[in-house]
Each structure stands twice: as structure tokens, then as C-alpha cells.
Amino acid sequence: MVRSFFLFIIFFLTSFQVSAVESVFAKPVRISWLAPKFFHQNEAEVIGLYFQIDPEWHVYWKNSGDSGAPPxxxxxxGHYHVGPIQWPIPKRISAAHLVNLGYEKEVAFLFPVTPTGPESEKELKLSVKLEWLVCKVECIPGFADLTLTRPIRGQPSEWARQDKDKLFYFQQKIPANAAASPFKVSLVEKKEDQLIVDVVPLSGTSTLSMPDIFPVEGELIHPQPPQVTTINSSFRYTFSMPAGRLNDESVNVLLVSENQSWEQPIVGLGRAGLSAAVDDKSSDKSPDGASLLGLLFFAFIGGVILNLMPCVLPVLSIKFLSIIRTSIQTRRREAVLYMAGVLVTFLSLGCVLLILRSAGAAIGWGFQLQSPVIVLILIILFWLMSLNFLGFFEFGESVTNMTGRFQSAGAFSTGVLAVFVAAPCTGPFMGTALGAAAVLPAPAALGIFLSLGLGLGFPFALVSFVPSVYKMLPRPGVWMDKLKQFLAFPLLGTVVWLMWVLGVQLGTDGWLIATTLMLLLVLAIWLGKTFSKVWVAVAYIASIVVIAFSFISIKKIQAAQLVPNNKTASVAASMAGSTADAASAWTAYDRNLIDQARSAGRSVFVDFTAAWCITCQVNKKTVLDTEHIQNIFKENNVLIMRADWTNQDPLITQALAEFDRNSVPVYLFYEKGAAAIVLPQILTFNVIESLFKKKE
Amino acid sequence: MKVFLFLSFLMMGTVSFASSEAVPGKPAPAFETKDATGKVHKLADYKDKWVVLEWYNKDCPYVKKHYGSNNMQALQKTYTDKGVVWLSVNSSAKGKEGYTDAAAALRVAKDAKSNATAVLLDEKGIMGKAFGSKTTPHMFVIDPHGVVVYAGAIDDNDSSDPAIILQSKNYVAMALDAAMAGKKVEKTSTKPYGCSTKY
Known part of the structure; x- marks a missing residue:
């Protein structure tokens, strides 16, 4: 015991300890009172303990966040009564991998104090044992006994002007009564590690901006900024929380909007916990019938729009050409088979996605194109198709003259092909539906995939099945060959673009492999056309060897890149950087940087993109990377960040999932001091400009 | 269709899996970390044993709170005497607060009269991040089947004043006492307090 006591003494000497003074200066903090010159007998007076903090250091709010501790x-x-402490609005402070809630530069903690002594007592002697923790990255604890001695008089208290001003400044930052809150907070869902709430502005308060929300109970909710989506005029916040700790009926949160704040409860958690547990058995996120119907509809419309995308249009056009000369029976059969191909492929892709999802993999839509092998296969495919369109070779007399069975296979595989080439063209309406598919229970998710497929196959089916629409197709003629040749060029364009994707994924080696392969394929075809059957065999064997060799090389390159763990990413990033980001104002995605920038009061814009995503590239070229928009970002001191999903990246997949998305593009905007909003997938100057106009 | 299966198969090969952290009720992440004497410790080595992991940083005031008051050493002694394996883990990166090389780690442990089974050196933060260690101290209790039974703070008072320890409820002792007696652990997860782990 004696030894313990001795150790206590040593401990105290190493930290800061003072006794019985009115103010202390314990680097890096200076603590003093904000108090009147004299108190009024028996009247409550709000006084403050004022902390001045050196730059870069911080002290804590009542919920300190991931680490630290409140004072x-x-x-x-004594002969006085002290009311409950009032904590001013905190801010998020990033410290390395953690988020803290607290104060920088200065803060005052406020207390209502009432002298309660007999009338004869003419002096108030207040004393407090104070303990605080002040941190930068490292932390220094401090202890002090502070006293405050002031006269008591029978008249209203009097203040030194500057003390009163300071006190008033911090009083403005004290949360108002929950009953006065202009926002209604209601629980949407409590999951094992997420809490989702809706915040609706009450009528007549629509002028207030979207509130930021801080959890009051650090035990129950993580301090990281919640993810926010806007639904009409209400906001949906998703908080992450530690599993298994929130068992209370309600939990308090602090809402902050434009320097006003309200501490109010989220109620009904006990009930939600139960219903969520029941729901878990049937589905983990079952939307009501109406919203599922809406999602299915969006998926269908998205599928129809896919037909117009540059990657799908040539394939589809050829399909249309092929039915021009056919009888209605044939083309109906073709349409059914094409539709079957599309649906089976979508369904299979959906199943693969679901299986991988249940295995815990972090993947999303477009994942097909995250593999360079698939990209190379598509390059070969498009290359051969364009050569064929140009008439360099026919797919053999035999194929066209084959029996119906093979033609059927043709229509079916066109359907398969259409889905594969559609992946990079995630269009409008599809993002929401695909994002939902990633989190919905299996049957609903597959329903969405099927809906997409129906949409994709719809125009072709329409033309084939309805004679009056079919009649609108032009009559056959020489123009068909010309059109076919012309369509080779969008295909070649696709090859150029896919080569670029491969280049981003594998570097210059990727180009070398692909171009060599293309050259040798042409050579093989030419050999086959020009010489005898033996040569044809040789040509086929040569092609197979070349293809096998290419794939092995790809695997080798990937393996080589994977050895130093982050190299793939850095290669890809630098490639994307040199080819795409001429204006290198963009920072690579880093969650910590976002938090830091936000706590420093900067707005943040995040562009989730991929080289293989055409919509993303279009938005980039026509809006984001234009001088006009870049200037807007610069003027408003926005941190602009690019999350490149060209290659597999679990971190980015996870970030997307937080917004219920798993496809790109996704554009996020964190307005100064507010939570994130998700912008539309098709960007215009207007969309970006309006982000900054609001404030003016 | 064959082509499609082939493509799917290829895609499977390129998928990587998300990482985990230590959550009560779930298996603890496997680790393989050298201690200050150069011996490698693996979770699999301690099958059939109770294991306590204590995230440590000699310069953190909250670690000092528990070592300066002899609280941590006493706790280590009580439970290592009962056959519990107690591993102090230092995840401070080179150049950051609390980093020690092997020799210094041994010296510091000796000076502090630590009763830990071993001091693990995790300067790359691999083990720390696998467990999701946020602070020093951050405590984990793992049962003989390798399942986490407690994760969080050492006790219920986040003051840095050692005098407060006498009045504090020690969550680690509570978890170990209950779990080792085959009873239900009352608090399996709490918010850890202290300095940030210095990765």
C-alpha cells in the first residue's frame, strides 16, 4: 500500500497538478472563470470555466468519440447550488484513424450557480476539483483545484464587459430545449451495427439547412459522421454502431443546424430491436410492396435505356438487321431466344453476385470488368466482330447455312453478349435499382436483375412480336451491307476504349498483349482464308496458343503487381492520373482526409468512378474536369476526391455500400459542416453550381 | 452457357474478401506476432487456454494510470496464476509515441514489474488493426475455443486519475470471473477509453 501510494505521488508529479487558484496555465491549456464581479443574493447566475487551447490541441465534449475523455x-x-453542466456544440476532430468530438482553440463549459447561504454571508466561495485531458496525437491529463471568490450583494450581478461577451458567445452554442426543435427525428430501422433515422423539418422551418447529428452516447453510436441521403424534404441518416450494445428504449442525439442545436431522443428502439430481429428471419431489409414495385420499374426503364448506350447499340442493330428478311415465326422465335439469353445471363450474374455477397465479398455491379481477363475477352470479341462487319471474313458459310438449332444458339448468345457489353454503361435509373439489389433479400434482388433484363430485351421483342412496329423497319437493300460496315466503327471505338481500360489495369504490358493478340488473330484468319485446310488448322492452333499465352501473361502481370500490396492501386492510380487527370486537383480516395477536411470546415466532393464506366467518363469530361467547374471548386475551397473503382477495391466497395450503392458513378457532396448528399448520376453544370448558390 | 460459367469462374478468382475485427461472440482474428524475446505467438498456440490481450503504450497517461497504481500488474498476476495467458501488445509504429524496440520493450516491462506472459511487438499494426484496437489500453478476452468473450475498456471510469481505480468496476476481471466459472458475461462490449493506438 505504501508502495502504491508512492507510485501515486510519482504519477501526479508527471502530470499536471495545481491547487486552489482562480486560474491555471498548464501548457497547452489556460483555464479561467467567466464570472460576474459580484453575485446577486439567491439568484441563479450562469458562469463558465473558460479553456484557451493552443493550436492543434483539443479538449473533449461529453461524448469524447473514439478516444480521449471529457473534462x-x-x-x-459549500453555500451554493450548482446546476447541471451545459456543453457547447462540439465538432468532429480527426486524430489519425479515429474521430473525436471536442473543441479546438477555445471553449467554455457553463454552470448555473446560485448562492444559498444566509443573508449575512457577503461572499461566495466556490471550489471545484477539475480534471481534463488535452490531446494532439499524444495526450496530457491535468488536474487542478480552482476556487472562485466573489462578493454577494442585494442587487443584480454585474459583469466585466469582455467576460459577459465571452459567456454570451458560448451560451449561443448550448443546445435548446428538445421541445423547441424544428426537426422531427424518427426511427426507421435498427440493425445489428447500423441505426437509421429520418429527420423531417417541421412546417415553416424549411429555411434551416440539413442538420448534422452527433451521438450523445459514445457507448452506443460511433462518432463517425453519419451517411445522409435526401428523400424529398426529409433526410435519412445512417449511423454505424458497435454490435450488441444498444438495448435501451431511446438514445439521445444532438442536432446542429446553422449554429442552433437541440438535444433530442430517438425513441422506440426496444420495439424496433424486436421487429428487426423478426424481420431478420424473413429478410434483412424488406421494402414495402410499393417501393419494391418502384425499384422494379426503375430497373425496367434502366434496361430499356441501356439499348441506346454506345456499347449495346451496335450489337442490337445487327440483331435487328438479321430479322429484316425473316418470317414472323422465325423472328418471334429469335426474340424469345434473345430474351432468354438476356434473362439467363442477368439471372446468372445476379446469382454470382448474391453468392459472393453471402460469402462476404466486397463486390458490386460492373465487377465483370474489374477483371482484365474479361476485358481482354471483350476486346477480342469486339475486334472479331468489327472485322466480320467490315467483311474481312465471314463466320463461315457453314454457320449461316446451319440448321435452326444453331441460329437459335446465335440469338441466345447475342442476348448473353448484350448483357456483358452493357455492364460499363450503367445508365440513369439503374444505380438506385442495382444498389438496392445489393442489399435486398435474394428473391427481390433477383427480381430486379430480371426486370433489368426484361427492359434490355424489350425493344427487340416489341419489334419482333408486333407486326405494325415491324413494318416500320426499312425494306432490305444494299444499305444493309453499308450500315453493317459502318457499325464496325462504333465497335472499333469500343475496342479502343477497352484497350484504354486494360492499359489502366495492367499498364503498357496490357496494350502490348492485346495488340499482339489482335495482330496474330488477323494473321490467323488471313492464313485460313488464303491457303489450304492444313493452314486453317495451323491458324486455329496458333490462335489458341496465342490466346492461352495472353491469359497466362495477364495472370503473371497481376501476380507481379500484387506482391507489393498496394502497387496495383498505385499503378492504376498513376495511369488514370496521367491519362485522365490532367488537372491533378483531384486527391485519391482517403476516408481520413475526408474527415480531416470536414472537421477543418471544408466542403468535400467525392467522385466514385471507373475507367470502364462510360457514364463516369462522360460526366468527367463534360462537367467535372472542365475549367468552369474546377474554378467553382477552387473558389469554394472544396476538397475534391476521386475514388477509382477500375480495379477491385474493397474499401471503395464498402464506401459505396454505405450509400446503398454498388455501382458507379456515384457523386457525393459534403457541404461545410453538414452530412453527405448523393447527387444525380448525370451531372450538369447546373447541378454543381446549385450546390454553392444556396449559400449566397 | 459454358462460356458464361467460365467467365464467372474467372471472376471468382479475382474477388478479395473484406477484413474483420474482434467482436464478442465471434471467433477472434488469427494473429502471428513476435514478442520482445523473438518468440512467435499464434492464437492457435493457445487453444484450450484463456487469453487476455492488452493494448499497451508505455507513454500513454491512461496506461500509466493502471501501471503507476499497480492495478494492471495485480490483475495480470491474479489471472496468470489461474493459467490465463496475458499478452500485452504494443502497436505503436516506429517513430510514434510508445514505440520500443525488443530490448527496450523487455527493459520497460521489467521496470514496470509487468506480470504479462509476453509483450508482443506489433509495430506494423497488423494485429492491432485485425482486432480493431482503438485505444491504449484496449482489452480483449478470448475463451479456450478462440471466441471473443469481452472487448472494450478495462473499467468503467475514464478518468486518468489513478485514485479513481478503487471505485471502478473492472470489466476485464468481471468478464474473466464470469466466463471462467461458466456463467454469462454481463458486459461483453464497452467503449474503450484512453489514448489513440499509435499506428
Whole structure:
């Protein structure tokens, strides 16, 4: 015991300890009172303990966040009554991998104090045992006994002007009564590690901006900024929380909007916990019938729009050409088979996605194109198709003259092909539906995939099945060959673009492999056309060897890149950087940087993109990377960040999932001091400009 | 269709899996970390044993709170005497607060009269991040089947004042006492307090 006591003494000497003074200066903090010159007998007076903090250091709010600790105030007994402590609005402070809630530069903690002594007592002697923690990255604890001695008079208290001003400044930052809150907070869902709430502005308060929300209970909710989506005029916040700790009926949160704040409860958690547990058995996120119907509809419309995308249009056009000369029976059969191909492929892709999802993999839509092998296969495919369109070779007399069975296979595989080439062209309406598919229970998710497929196959089916629409197709003629040749060029364009994707994925080696392969394929075809059957065999064997060799090389390159763990990413990033980001104002995605920038009061814009995503590239070229928009970002001191999903990246997949998305593009905007909003997938100057106009 | 299966198969090969952290009720992440004497410790080595992991940083005031008051050493002694394996883990990166090389780690442990089974050196933060260690101290209790039974703070008072320890409820002792007696652990997860782990 004696030894323990001795150790206590040593401990105290190493930290900061003072006794019985009115102010302390314990680098990096200076603590003093904000108090009147004299108190009014028996009247409550709000006074403050004022902390001045050196730059870069911070002290804590009542919920300190991931680490740290709030200051502690133990008032000694005396002839006075001290009311509950009032904590001013905190801010998020990023410290390395953690988020803290607290204060930088200065803060005052406020207490209502009432002298309660007999009338004869003419002096108030207040004393408090104070403990605080001040941190930069490292932390220094401090202890002090502070006293405050002031006269008591029978007249209203009087203040030094500057003390009163300071006190008033912090009083403005104290949360108002929950009953006065202009926002209604209601629980949407409590999951194992997420809490989702809706915040609706009450009528007549629509002028207030979207509130930021801080959890009051650090035990129950993580301090990281919630993810926010806007639904009409209400906001949906998703908080992450530690599993298994929130068992209470309600939990308090602090809403902050434009320097006003309200501490109010989220109620009904006990009930939600139960219903969520029941729901878990049937589905983990079952939308009501109406919203599922809406999602299915969006998926269908998205599928129809896919037909117009540059990657699908040539394939589809050829399909249309092929039915021009056919009888209605043939083309109906073709349409059914094409539709079957599309649906089976979508369904299979959906199943693969679901299986991988249940295995815990972090993947999303477009994942097909995250593999360079698939990209190379598509390059070969498009290359051969364009050569064929140009008439360099026919797919053999035999194929066209084959029996119906093979033609059927043709229509079916066109359907398969259409889905594969559609992946990079995630269009409008599809993002929401695909994002939902990633989190919905299996049957609903597959329903969405099927809906997409129906949409994709719809125009072709329409033309084939309805004679009056079919009649609108032009009559056959020489123009068909010309059109076919012309269509080779969009295909070649696709090859050029896919080569670029491969280049981003594998570097210059990728180009070398692909171009060599293309050259040798042409050579093989030419050999086959020009010489005898033996040569044809040789040509086929040569092609197979070349293809096998290419794939092995790809695997080798990937393996080589994977050895130093982050190299793939950095290669890809630098490639994307040199080819795409001429204006290198963009920062690579980094969650910590976002938090830091936000706590420093900067707005943040995040562009989730991929080289293989055409919509993304279009938005980039026509809006984001234009001088006009870049200037807007610069003027408003926005941190602009690019999350490149060209290659597999679980971090980015996870970030997307937080917004219920798993496809790109996704554009996020964190307005100064507010939570994130998700912008439309098709960007215009207007969309970006309006982000900054609001404030003016 | 064959082509499609082939493509799917290829895609499977390129998928990577998300990482985990230590959550009560779930298996603890496997680790393989050298201690200050150069011996490698693996979770699999301690099958059939109770294991306590204590995230440590000699310069953190909250670690000092528990070592300066002899609280941590006493706790280590009580439970290592009962056959519990107690591993102090230092995840401070080179150049950051609390980093020690092997020799210094041994010296610091000796000076502090630590009763830990071993001091693990995790300067790359691999083990720390696998467990999701946020602070020093951050405590984990793992049962003989390798399942996490407790994760969080050492006790219920986040003051840095050692005098407060006497009045504090020690969550680690509570978890170990209950779990080792085959009873239900009352608090399996709490918010850890202290300095940030210095990755």
C-alpha cells in the first residue's frame, strides 16, 4: 500500500497538478472563470470555466468519440447550488484513424450557480476539483483545484464587459430545449451495427439547412459522421454502431443546424430491436410492396435505356438487321431466344453476385470488368466482330447455312453478349435499382436483375412480336451491307476504349498483349482464308496458343503487381492520373482526409468512378474536369476526391455500400459542416453550381 | 452457357474478401506476432487456454494510470496464476509515441514489474488493426475455443486519475470471473477509453 501510494505521488508529479487558484496555465491549456464581479443574493447566475487551447490541441465534449475523455468537474460542498453542466456544440476532430468530438482553440463549459447561504454571508466561495485531458496525437491529463471568490450583494450581478461577451458567445452554442426543435427525428430501422433515422423539418422551418447529428452516447453510436441521403424534404441518416450494445428504449442525439442545436431522443428502439430481429428471419431489409414495385420499374426503364448506350447499340442493330428478311415465326422465335439469353445471363450474374455477397465479398455491379481477363475477352470479341462487319471474313458459310438449332444458339448468345457489353454503361435509373439489389433479400434482388433484363430485351421483342412496329423497319437493300460496315466503327471505338481500360489495369504490358493478340488473330484468319485446310488448322492452333499465352501473361502481370500490396492501386492510380487527370486537383480516395477536411470546415466532393464506366467518363469530361467547374471548386475551397473503382477495391466497395450503392458513378457532396448528399448520376453544370448558390 | 460459367469462374478468382475485427461472440482474428524475446505467438498456440490481450503504450497517461497504481500488474498476476495467458501488445509504429524496440520493450516491462506472459511487438499494426484496437489500453478476452468473450475498456471510469481505480468496476476481471466459472458475461462490449493506438 505504501508502495502504491508512492507510485501515486510519482504519477501526479508527471502530470499536471495545481491547487486552489482562480486560474491555471498548464501548457497547452489556460483555464479561467467567466464570472460576474459580484453575485446577486439567491439568484441563479450562469458562469463558465473558460479553456484557451493552443493550436492543434483539443479538449473533449461529453461524448469524447473514439478516444480521449471529457473534462470532469467535481464541485466541493459549500453555500451554493450548482446546476447541471451545459456543453457547447462540439465538432468532429480527426486524430489519425479515429474521430473525436471536442473543441479546438477555445471553449467554455457553463454552470448555473446560485448562492444559498444566509443573508449575512457577503461572499461566495466556490471550489471545484477539475480534471481534463488535452490531446494532439499524444495526450496530457491535468488536474487542478480552482476556487472562485466573489462578493454577494442585494442587487443584480454585474459583469466585466469582455467576460459577459465571452459567456454570451458560448451560451449561443448550448443546445435548446428538445421541445423547441424544428426537426422531427424518427426511427426507421435498427440493425445489428447500423441505426437509421429520418429527420423531417417541421412546417415553416424549411429555411434551416440539413442538420448534422452527433451521438450523445459514445457507448452506443460511433462518432463517425453519419451517411445522409435526401428523400424529398426529409433526410435519412445512417449511423454505424458497435454490435450488441444498444438495448435501451431511446438514445439521445444532438442536432446542429446553422449554429442552433437541440438535444433530442430517438425513441422506440426496444420495439424496433424486436421487429428487426423478426424481420431478420424473413429478410434483412424488406421494402414495402410499393417501393419494391418502384425499384422494379426503375430497373425496367434502366434496361430499356441501356439499348441506346454506345456499347449495346451496335450489337442490337445487327440483331435487328438479321430479322429484316425473316418470317414472323422465325423472328418471334429469335426474340424469345434473345430474351432468354438476356434473362439467363442477368439471372446468372445476379446469382454470382448474391453468392459472393453471402460469402462476404466486397463486390458490386460492373465487377465483370474489374477483371482484365474479361476485358481482354471483350476486346477480342469486339475486334472479331468489327472485322466480320467490315467483311474481312465471314463466320463461315457453314454457320449461316446451319440448321435452326444453331441460329437459335446465335440469338441466345447475342442476348448473353448484350448483357456483358452493357455492364460499363450503367445508365440513369439503374444505380438506385442495382444498389438496392445489393442489399435486398435474394428473391427481390433477383427480381430486379430480371426486370433489368426484361427492359434490355424489350425493344427487340416489341419489334419482333408486333407486326405494325415491324413494318416500320426499312425494306432490305444494299444499305444493309453499308450500315453493317459502318457499325464496325462504333465497335472499333469500343475496342479502343477497352484497350484504354486494360492499359489502366495492367499498364503498357496490357496494350502490348492485346495488340499482339489482335495482330496474330488477323494473321490467323488471313492464313485460313488464303491457303489450304492444313493452314486453317495451323491458324486455329496458333490462335489458341496465342490466346492461352495472353491469359497466362495477364495472370503473371497481376501476380507481379500484387506482391507489393498496394502497387496495383498505385499503378492504376498513376495511369488514370496521367491519362485522365490532367488537372491533378483531384486527391485519391482517403476516408481520413475526408474527415480531416470536414472537421477543418471544408466542403468535400467525392467522385466514385471507373475507367470502364462510360457514364463516369462522360460526366468527367463534360462537367467535372472542365475549367468552369474546377474554378467553382477552387473558389469554394472544396476538397475534391476521386475514388477509382477500375480495379477491385474493397474499401471503395464498402464506401459505396454505405450509400446503398454498388455501382458507379456515384457523386457525393459534403457541404461545410453538414452530412453527405448523393447527387444525380448525370451531372450538369447546373447541378454543381446549385450546390454553392444556396449559400449566397 | 459454358462460356458464361467460365467467365464467372474467372471472376471468382479475382474477388478479395473484406477484413474483420474482434467482436464478442465471434471467433477472434488469427494473429502471428513476435514478442520482445523473438518468440512467435499464434492464437492457435493457445487453444484450450484463456487469453487476455492488452493494448499497451508505455507513454500513454491512461496506461500509466493502471501501471503507476499497480492495478494492471495485480490483475495480470491474479489471472496468470489461474493459467490465463496475458499478452500485452504494443502497436505503436516506429517513430510514434510508445514505440520500443525488443530490448527496450523487455527493459520497460521489467521496470514496470509487468506480470504479462509476453509483450508482443506489433509495430506494423497488423494485429492491432485485425482486432480493431482503438485505444491504449484496449482489452480483449478470448475463451479456450478462440471466441471473443469481452472487448472494450478495462473499467468503467475514464478518468486518468489513478485514485479513481478503487471505485471502478473492472470489466476485464468481471468478464474473466464470469466466463471462467461458466456463467454469462454481463458486459461483453464497452467503449474503450484512453489514448489513440499509435499506428
Amino acid at each position: 470532469k468537474f467535481n464541485f466541493h460542498e
